[in-house]
Amino acid sequence: xxxxxxxxxxxxxxxxxxxxxxxxxxxxxxxxxxxxxxxxxxxxxxxxxxxxxxxxxxxxxxxxxxxxxxxxxxxxxxxxxxxxxxxxxxxxxxxxxxxxxxxxxxxxxxxxxxxxxxxxxxxxxxxxxxxxxxxxxxxxxxxxxxxxxxxxxxxxxxxxxxxxxxxxxxxxxxxxxxxxxxxxxxxxxxxxxxxxxxxxxxxxxxxxxxxxxxxxxxxxxxxxxxxxxxxxxxxxxxxxxxxxxxxxxxxxxxxxxxxxxxxxxxxxxxxxxxxxxxxxxxxxxxxxxxxxxxxxxxxxxxxxxxxxxxxxxxxxxxxxxxxxxxxxxxxxxx
Numbered sequence: 001x002x003x004x005x006x007x008x009x010x011x012x013x014x015x016x017x018x019x020x021x022x023x024x025x026x027x028x029x030x031x032x033x034x035x036x037x038x039x040x041x042x043x044x045x046x047x048x049x050x051x052x053x054x055x056x057x058x059x060x061x062x063x064x065x066x067x068x069x070x071x072x073x074x075x076x077x078x079x080x081x082x083x084x085x086x087x088x089x090x091x092x093x094x095x096x097x098x099x100x101x102x103x104x105x106x107x108x109x110x111x112x113x114x115x116x117x118x119x120x121x122x123x124x125x126x127x128x129x130x131x132x133x134x135x136x137x138x139x140x141x142x143x144x145x146x147x148x149x150x151x152x153x154x155x156x157x158x159x160x161x162x163x164x165x166x167x168x169x170x171x172x173x174x175x176x177x178x179x180x181x182x183x184x185x186x187x188x189x190x191x192x193x194x195x196x197x198x199x200x201x202x203x204x205x206x207x208x209x210x211x212x213x214x215x216x217x218x219x220x221x222x223x224x225x226x227x228x229x230x231x232x233x234x235x236x237x238x239x240x241x242x243x244x245x246x247x248x249x250x251x252x253x254x255x256x257x258x259x260x261x262x263x264x265x266x267x268x269x270x271x272x273x274x275x276x277x278x279x280x281x282x283x284x285x286x287x288x289x290x291x292x293x294x295x296x297x298x299x300x301x302x303x304x305x306x307x308x309x310x311x312x313x314x315x316x317x318x319x320x321x322x323x324x325x326x327x328x329x330x331x332x333x334x
Contacts, residue, residue, distance in 0.1 A: 012301025015327045017199050018159045020304060022083075022323050024271070024297025025155040027309050028289030029076035031275050034058045036073055036286040039249055041241075044282045051280035055312055063113050070314040073286045074112040077104070079153035080315055082174070083322040086160055090329075092170050098125075098139030098177045117142065117149035121178045142178040147251040148287035150175045151188050155294040158195040159326045167192060186221040187253040190214070190229070191291065198298035199330075204268055207299075208233060208261065228258040236265040240277040249283025260288035264295045271296045271304040 012020065034056030038044045048056065058064040064073055072080065081104060085097040102125050104110055105118045120143030128137050143149075157174055161167040171192045175185050190211045197207030208229060216226035228247075235243050243262045248255025260278065267274035274296055278288045297305065310316060 011201070012303065014199060014201075014330060016301035016303065017298045018327050018330055019302035019323050020297030020300060021155045021195060021198070021294045022159060022297070022326065023302060023305060023310050023319065024293030024295075025079060025152070025290050026072065026076055026293075026313055026315070026319055027297075027305060028275055028291070028293025029072050029079070029152060029286050030070060030313055031055060031293075031309075032279050032286035032289045033064055033067060033069070033071060033073055034062070035279050035282070037063050037284060039283050041282055044280070051276060052285075054275065054279065054309075066111050068314070070312045072313075072315065074115060074118070075148065075152035075286055075290055076315075077112045078149065078178075079156070079290075080318065082153045083156045083319070086156055087322050087325050092157060092160065092174060094139045094173050094177050095137075097174070098137075101178060115145075115147065115149060117145040117147060117178045119143075120145065140173065140176045140180065142176055142180045144181050145179045146181050146183040146187075146253055147179075148253060148256055148284065148290075150177075150179050150184055151191050151253065151257070152287050152290040154188060154191055155195065155298075156322060156326060158192045159199065160329060162196040162199045163330075167196060182219075183221050183253060186215060186218050186225055187257050189218065190222075190225055191257075191294075194295060195298055198295065204265065204295065204299045205233075208265070224254070225257075228254065229261060232258040232262040233265060235262050238262075238266075240266055241281045244278070244281035244283070244288075249281065251284045251287065256284055256287050257291065260291040261295075263288065264292045268296070268299070271300060272306045272309075 031054040035052040055069040057069050058067055081100045082097055085100055089096050105122050124141050161170050168189050171188055172185050175188045193211035193214050194207045197210050212226045212229040215222040240263045244259040247259040263274055263278045274292050275289050278292055279285045
């Protein structure tokens with residue numbers, strides 16, 4: 001049975017789509033906090049009989065041990081930084097976001113997981129500062145990493161610039177802060193294209209098709225991505241776990257992106273069911289859920305998120321402030 005508000009009788013407004021995308025991204029990430037990066041399906045079932053219900057507390061020894069239900073994974077921590085930077089600067093500023101990211105990751109008080117994108121970005125930053133102490137750092141030399149560090153934080157950026165002709169250039173700059181990697185750039189551009197289509201009123205199917213067409217023009221990586229999008233659309237009726245295992249449960253975007261897309265298409269009208277299904281497929285479910293949450297939130301609107309899920313987030317007040325600002329900026333055409 002669906003646990004979402006019935007939105008079938010009317011199309012969501014632009015404000016509802018914007019709110020749905022940003023809240024959906026954060027909700028998706030937090031939903032999988034306690035079940036994240038468990039690759040053995042037998043172990044997942046043992047820990048969460050019947051599948052994760054969402055917002056579980058990480059067990060002792062888990063990657064996110066010490067965090068509490070409603071907290072974000074490291075993906076969501078980076079997303080909060082980007083939202084904060086956008087709101088305070090009123091625009092994307094790679095130096096501002098990059099400086100915030102470096103400060104967070106090298107802070108002794110930060111208890112979040114430090115992934116390859118974070119550690120290698122920090123190493124590149126300090127190497128530059130040591131070699132060029134008198135020069136400004138451009139924050140475009142992030143890690144050579146093709147995992148979901150950047151894509152899981154992009155919804156607010158896509159909202160801020162979806163009407164701007166420079167959207168894709170801005171997304172590329174935002175990606176290279178922590179991921180100076182061509183594959184990551186291409187996948188992040190496709191993600192932004194899907195969101196822009198949804199904010200502009202396209203159906204999920206049409207937004208995905210348009211993104212695939214655009215990706216096919218982005219060189220060899222884009223051609224491969226377009227093929228994976230086609231495969232995800234063709235397999236939309238298949239069980240989510242089966243398709244996720246086929247594409248791969250692990251972090252690299254070549255598997256996690258099409259797996260997330262197939263789940264979103266399979267449960268195109270059911271936000272909650274989509275998150276439960278990708279959580280039950282295990283592996284890097286937090287990254288997939290953040291993508292799915294953004295897409296379905298933008299497609300269905302904020303009303304599609306199950307009651308109480310936004311309120312369960314630890315950072316709900318900060319997110320609410322950011323969403324309100326983004327909606328206001330979108331309404332002003334700025």
